[in-house]
Amino acid sequence: MFGRSALGLVALPLGLSIAACGEGMIQRDHPSTRAQGAGGAGSTSTGSVGSGGSIGPTGTGGAPPSCTAADPPGPQLLRLMTRWEYAATVADLLGVAAPNVEPIPGSGSVNGFDNDAAGGVVTDRHVDAYMSLAKDLVDQAFAANHAALVPCSTAGCDRQLIVSFGRKAFRRPLTDDEITRYLALFSADLTQGTFDEGAKLVVRSMLVSPNFLYRSEIGDKNADGTFTLSPFEIATALSYTFWGTAPDAALAQAADQGKLSSPADLETQARRLLADPKSRPQLAHFFGQWLGTSEVVNTNKDKGTFPTFSTDIAKSMAAEEAAFVEHVVFDASGSFGELFTAPYVFVDQPLAQFYGLTGASATMGLLQVGPDSHRGGLLTLGSVLASHAHAMDSSPIKRGVFVRRGLLCQSLPDPPPNIDTTPPPLDPTKTTRDRFAAHTSNAACKSCHQYIDSIGFGFESYDGVGIYRTTENGATIDTSGSVLGLETGSMSTTPFQGPTDLGGTLAKSPTAQACAATQYYRYTRGFQETNADACAVVHLQQAFAARGLDFKELMVSAVLEDSLRVRRATP
Amino acid sequence: MARVLTRRSLVKGAGTAAALSLLFKQWIRTAHAASPHRVLFVYVPDGCRPELWHPTATGTSFTLPDMSQPLTPIQSDCVFMKGLNMYAGGPTHEGGVRKVLTGAGDVSLDIFLGQQVGKDALHQSVQLGVGTQYQNGSGYVSMVAKETFVQPDDNPLDAFSNLFGDSGPMGPSPDELLRRKRDQSILDTSLADLQSLETKLGTTEKAKLDLHLDAIRQVERRLTGQGTTCTVNFDTRGFMVNPMDYYPKTYHIESNFQLVGELQMDLMALALSCGVTRVGVVQWSHPVSPTHVPGVSVGNHDASHMGGPLYTAAKQWFMKEFVYLVNKLKSYQEMDGTLLDNTVVLLCSELGDGALHDHVNVPFVLAGGKNLGLTTGRSLDYSMQVNGENQPHAKLLVSIANAMGANIDSFGYTGHGTGGLDGLFA
Numbered sequence: 003m004f005g006r007s008a009l010g011l012v013a014l015p016l017g018l019s020i021a022a023c024g025e026g027m028i029q030r031d032h033p034s035t036r037a038q039g040a041g042g043a044g045s046t047s048t049g050s051v052g053s054g055g056s057i058g059p060t061g062t063g064g065a066p067p068s069c070t071a072a073d074p075p076g077p078q079l080l081r082l083m084t085r086w087e088y089a090a091t092v093a094d095l096l097g098v099a100a101p102n103v104e105p106i107p108g109s110g111s112v113n114g115f116d117n118d119a120a121g122g123v124v125t126d127r128h129v130d131a132y133m134s135l136a137k138d139l140v141d142q143a144f145a146a147n148h149a150a151l152v153p154c155s156t157a158g159c160d161r162q163l164i165v166s167f168g169r170k171a172f173r174r175p176l177t178d179d180e181i182t183r184y185l186a187l188f189s190a191d192l193t194q195g196t197f198d199e200g201a202k203l204v205v206r207s208m209l210v211s212p213n214f215l216y217r218s219e220i221g222d223k224n225a226d227g228t229f230t231l232s233p234f235e236i237a238t239a240l241s242y243t244f245w246g247t248a249p250d251a252a253l254a255q256a257a258d259q260g261k262l263s264s265p266a267d268l269e270t271q272a273r274r275l276l277a278d279p280k281s282r283p284q285l286a287h288f289f290g291q292w293l294g295t296s297e298v299v300n301t302n303k304d305k306g307t308f309p310t311f312s313t314d315i316a317k318s319m320a321a322e323e324a325a326f327v328e329h330v331v332f333d334a335s336g337s338f339g340e341l342f343t344a345p346y347v348f349v350d351q352p353l354a355q356f357y358g359l360t361g362a363s364a365t366m367g368l369l370q371v372g373p374d375s376h377r378g379g380l381l382t383l384g385s386v387l388a389s390h391a392h393a394m395d396s397s398p399i400k401r402g403v404f405v406r407r408g409l410l411c412q413s414l415p416d417p418p419p420n421i422d423t424t425p426p427p428l429d430p431t432k433t434t435r436d437r438f439a440a441h442t443s444n445a446a447c448k449s450c451h452q453y454i455d456s457i458g459f460g461f462e463s464y465d466g467v468g469i470y471r472t473t474e475n476g477a478t479i480d481t482s483g484s485v486l487g488l489e490t491g492s493m494s495t496t497p498f499q500g501p502t503d504l505g506g507t508l509a510k511s512p513t514a515q516a517c518a519a520t521q522y523y524r525y526t527r528g529f530q531e532t533n534a535d536a537c538a539v540v541h542l543q544q545a546f547a548a549r550g551l552d553f554k555e556l557m558v559s560a561v562l563e564d565s566l567r568v569r570r571a572t573p
Numbered sequence: 574m575a576r577v578l579t580r581r582s583l584v585k586g587a588g589t590a591a592a593l594s595l596l597f598k599q600w601i602r603t604a605h606a607a608s609p610h611r612v613l614f615v616y617v618p619d620g621c622r623p624e625l626w627h628p629t630a631t632g633t634s635f636t637l638p639d640m641s642q643p644l645t646p647i648q649s650d651c652v653f654m655k656g657l658n659m660y661a662g663g664p665t666h667e668g669g670v671r672k673v674l675t676g677a678g679d680v681s682l683d684i685f686l687g688q689q690v691g692k693d694a695l696h697q698s699v700q701l702g703v704g705t706q707y708q709n710g711s712g713y714v715s716m717v718a719k720e721t722f723v724q725p726d727d728n729p730l731d732a733f734s735n736l737f738g739d740s741g742p743m744g745p746s747p748d749e750l751l752r753r754k755r756d757q758s759i760l761d762t763s764l765a766d767l768q769s770l771e772t773k774l775g776t777t778e779k780a781k782l783d784l785h786l787d788a789i790r791q792v793e794r795r796l797t798g799q800g801t802t803c804t805v806n807f808d809t810r811g812f813m814v815n816p817m818d819y820y821p822k823t824y825h826i827e828s829n830f831q832l833v834g835e836l837q838m839d840l841m842a843l844a845l846s847c848g849v850t851r852v853g854v855v856q857w858s859h860p861v862s863p864t865h866v867p868g869v870s871v872g873n874h875d876a877s878h879m880g881g882p883l884y885t886a887a888k889q890w891f892m893k894e895f896v897y898l899v900n901k902l903k904s905y906q907e908m909d910g911t912l913l914d915n916t917v918v919l920l921c922s923e924l925g926d927g928a929l930h931d932h933v934n935v936p937f938v939l940a941g942g943k944n945l946g947l948t949t950g951r952s953l954d955y956s957m958q959v960n961g962e963n964q965p966h967a968k969l970l971v972s973i974a975n976a977m978g979a980n981i982d983s984f985g986y987t988g989h990g991t992g993g994l995d996g997l998f999a
Contacts, residue, residue, distance in 0.1 A: 080778050104706075104822070105731065107724040121721050126696065126791040130735055133756065133792065183765055192758055194751070203755055207762040212770050212785060220773050301819070302708045302863035304875065313820065393863070393875065417664050427878070550989075560777050572775030 023450035074568040075382035075535040080216040082122025119528040136209040160188045171208040174234035229569045233257040235376035244275040246284040286324035297383040300374040304394045310467040311467040318353040319384035331553045338551040340503035376470045381501035387468030398458025411517035433474045456484045519543040538565035579738040608907040611916040613853040617891040618862040619877040620924025623934040627655035628952045636951040649950040652939040656956030658963040659932035669923030670712045676967035676985020679719040689979045691851040696794045698852035700725040703834040707825040711860035729836035750827035759778035803847035838898045846905045866890040911942030917942030946999035965989040
């Protein structure tokens with residue numbers, strides 16, 4: 003546990019250990035390059051084929067030949083609820099408003115996702131926080147919803163409460179041992195003769211139990227040494243994936259009746275959950291983590307440089323992003339392409355004014371825009387542009403890295419430790435592009451920055467808070483950008499003019515399409531893929547392509563894959 | 574004016590008259606015959622200008638340059654170290670904050686020492702923050718496992734009740750005893766649940782449950798801790814958390830920065846003095862700090878890039894607060910000296926040169942620690958001692974660990990050799 007390794011910060015997936023970029027050395031951090039069989043590398047001739055050039059023709063189904071004998075990709079896991087999940091879960095369980103979860107220490111995130119199981123560990127500060135939150139919440143709930151929580155008053159009510167609340171809190175039936183263990187909380191020295199004191203103690207105990215705090219993905223052992231998740235664990239996985247909270251009564255009932263083992267049953271439930279409004283904020287939550295925008299409300303911008311930016315504008319940006327992705331996925335085509343090319347935005351009046359758009363309604367709503375608006379699609383969202391920028395200026399580097407890592411799933415090494423990574427100082431006589439020119443004129447920097455800066459330069463018509471501009475420091479902005487090595491195996495250069503144009507390119511890019519599936523895989527699975535996942539990831543990428551690149555279908559496919567249900571033993 | 578507030582009224586007591594002083598007695602474990610040795614890590618954000626920070630002269634006669642100048646009154650309590658680099662482990666602010674206490678390993682020294690030598694205290698280690706969770710996209714110094722930060726507690730009132738519990742001056746009331754008994758039963762149930770869960774798992778996930786188990790036992794020990802009493806006077810200076818402050822929280826409002834900082838330092842001194850913990854961290858803000866410290870017109874990070882008088886003023890402000898802390902520790906008399914004599918304090922940051930984002934010649938200062946073998950009032954130079962390169966700060970972490978009684982010869986990075994720094998601790 004106290005390993006003293008001198009590993010780099012960012013765990014490069016798949017054990018990559020490249021120290022420099024250089025020609026042709028950029029790495030894909032989704033595993034498709036390793037998994038591919040004979041066919042189709044880099045092929046664009048088949049149109050919508052979508053997985054970083056690693057798969058065969060569309061719709062062939064099945065895994066590439068080299069994958070057939072693979073062990074289950076995912077390990078057994080205990081997934082500590084994130085703060086977001088905890089808040090929603092306790093609110094649902096107790097029928098109270100979502101609590102302030104600030105006292106729970108936050109967990110680190112991996113590749114942007116805070117639900118990575120590796121980061122979910124409990125310290126004494128967590129226990130303190132869980133204890134005190136449970137006490138406050140239970141007092142509150144017993145005052146407000148007593149009848150719902152304690153639906154009985156006769157003898158045997160203690161057991162009845164334990165069995166029924168325990169089923170919901172642990173997301174599975176309790177064992178006899180557990181029932182006995184919790185019955186002990188009704189002992190007279192603890193209750194002082196008051197039933198409710200025992201009932202509260204049971205509920206509080208359950209809310210700090212590891213059986214509540216961790217989502218179990220342990221499974222039951224099969225003859226071949228693999229593990230299959232129980233119907234209860236599958237119900238839990240479905241529910242947290244789509245709703246970010248515990249299963250509802252219908253899903254719990256399906257698990258109780260064993261109706262979650264066939265793909266058809268699973269699909270029925272998945273589609274039911276997705277049709278429920280609860281899936282909307284959860285989708286937005288996923289996008290916020292994927293796009294690196296979930297902290298936009300807390301972003302720090304210099305008031306002197308950006309006088310119109312405020313916390314309220316940042317909140318509108320967050321709401322804009324949520325409304326936009328929810329609309330595309332659930333109310334419009336759902337297609338990957340529309341995410342990048344939608345001819346509309348979601349704004350409220352203050353945000354429209356901030357962007358310089360006219361015709362918006364007072365509250366957040368859809369506004370059709372034309373090309374002159376320079377808006378439309380993920381890449382021109384204020385949240386994206388402001389999050390990937392500095393406090394006083396834009397950042398071609400951050401934006402370029404965002405496209406590479408976030409949208410193309412290509413990993414870039416961090417700069418080596420002995421390199422001076424000082425950004426060029428602000429200069430009132432130069433454009434940002436000119437200031438950063440050194441990266442691509444200095445050979446040592448260029449080996450990596452040739453993959454980054456030329457993408458970021460194409461975003462320069464948007465300042466550090468996402469406002470469109472045509473000049474900077476008196477000079478006209480050059481909006482041309484290019485992507486070197488967009489597709490796997492290719493070293494060609496793809497030019498573009500500004501983010502909306504780049505959006506059109508990414509919408510059609512097999513590498514970008516595959517990356518979306520990879521990111522959703524990371525989010526649903528709660529761990530970073532390794533070589534063992536190569537086939538599972540490719541399989542999901544194929545399913546996404548085969549189902550018309552419809553994001554909703556990707557979400558359904560992700561939970562239908564065997565890789566969710568079947569696990570290998572943890573080492 | 575002394576008034577006893579319970580935890581609940583303390584946290585939720587906004588609107589009640591401000592209590593100027595709180596008197597608490599806390600049941601804690603029996604103090605040892607000799608004062609225990611303690612360690613405190615103090616982080617300030619965004620590096621320095623090394624040429625304006627490190628004294629030029631070495632030895633015992635030296636003058637502090639502009640940025641560290643406010644430390645002059647406590648110069649004889651400090652050891653200034655130049656020529657220390659933080660190697661490996663990632664670049665710039667984010668890399669720096671991850672390695673400054675980990676030595677580029679996985680676990681930070683506060684957590685490690687808490688587990689190694691602080692086990693008998695009510696809290697193995699205590700992390701208090703000043704605005705650390707306000708607009709923080711860069712991380713925290715304390716790490717419990719790979720890529721897993723421990724966020725400090727930014728709310729001093731919350732921290733107070735966590736550290737000193739609910740007891741009144743007469744010891745626990747019958748209600749309080751019943752409350753503890755109930756809490757104990759919850760923790761016992763959790764432990765039993767954990768143990769049955771553990772039987773189902775392989776080692777990776779078991780390690781996670783072991784951490785959890787350890788966490789429960791720590792909380793349990795706090796409930797059952799018994800021994801001598803410690804009188805705790807904590808002057809909240811009228812600070813109250815307004816529950817209506819959603820963003821920023823009351824304790825994150827810039828005009829409260831100094832007050833919250835000083836309350837956290839007061840609390841830390843109390844916790845160390847009372848034996849609540851032997852290992853502490855005070856983290857001021859965070860890397861890329863947006864905070865305008867009093868008297869400086871730009872945010873700390875912006876100042877670090879602008880340089881000049883603004884940066885110097887920001888650094889000087891933090892140094893004055895460090896003087897406050899050192900004097901506070903000095904004000905507690907123990908049987909064999911002051912609390913400062915029994916506590917080694919490390920002042921650190923995540924960068925060397927704040928504008929260059931480098932990890933060269935990082936500003937490290939040790940203070941106190943006389944009874945741990947530290948001779949203070951010195952300026953030391955560790956430049957170019959390893960094949961012409963600067964010594965690694967990981968060796969400084971080893972020296973501190975050794976002084977605290979942890980027998981290790983490396984902590985994190987070993988690329989420039991193992992062992993501690995020469996000539997630091999006796």
